Amino acid sequence: MGSRMRTVNSGSMFEREFGYSRAVRLGPLVCVSGCTAAGLTGADTQDMAVQTAEAMRRAGEAMEQLGATWADVVRTRFFVTDIEAWQAVGAVHKKFLGDARPATSIVEVRKLVLPELLVEVEVDAYLP
Template sequence: MSTNRQNISSGSPREPVLGYSRAVRVGNLVFVAGTTSGGIGEDAESQTREIFTRISKALEQAGASYEDVVRTRVYLTHLARDFDAVGAVHGEIFGEIRPVTATIGVSELASPDVLVEVEVDAVLA
């Protein structure tokens, strides 16, 4: 493994079993894995708020912040129903930052109660 690479863990027992990191920093690039609410929140808006709390912690561990985010990807199991609510939370966080983004409808995520998954990429100046 490159000495220029920093693997960041959330402490989830699933990470070593499944062979992934919550985030990886390589040089000035930070990639945060698809993040869910871990079962916290009954609707897409509350799940999204929890997800961005988790993403913020991962970015901070990598020496980054929301201001460094250049791309987001949002996966929704109910695109038409939840797009506006999730988009509003995204807008609260990234309204002035304005990263490129994609919102993708998917048939299912890790479990039936997971409505939203988000991943982000950041570049440190």
């Protein structure tokens, strides 16, 4: 299986520590590991929408390196530290996905790997 699998790595310390790839493509399936806004700088870094947009941007970049686009997405998963911000997450999701309507989940978690992170997103795409 490994020889047919293509991977994308961002070089993050988490990938090295855990031994995973940012994204994997095996045949028509593209799976993007949890993306966050880790390392994001600026005045609005504690804003759920800002972090969601950055995480989605990173996921999209990884997908593109494996030949997928947002139009190919069949599932998204969101892990948020404050479920009350679901509308902000949803608005960013809709902006990235446009008319596509993938299956999705949003789950509140106690915390993410770094205390400043508010949201993590996973993306699965299928290339027919």
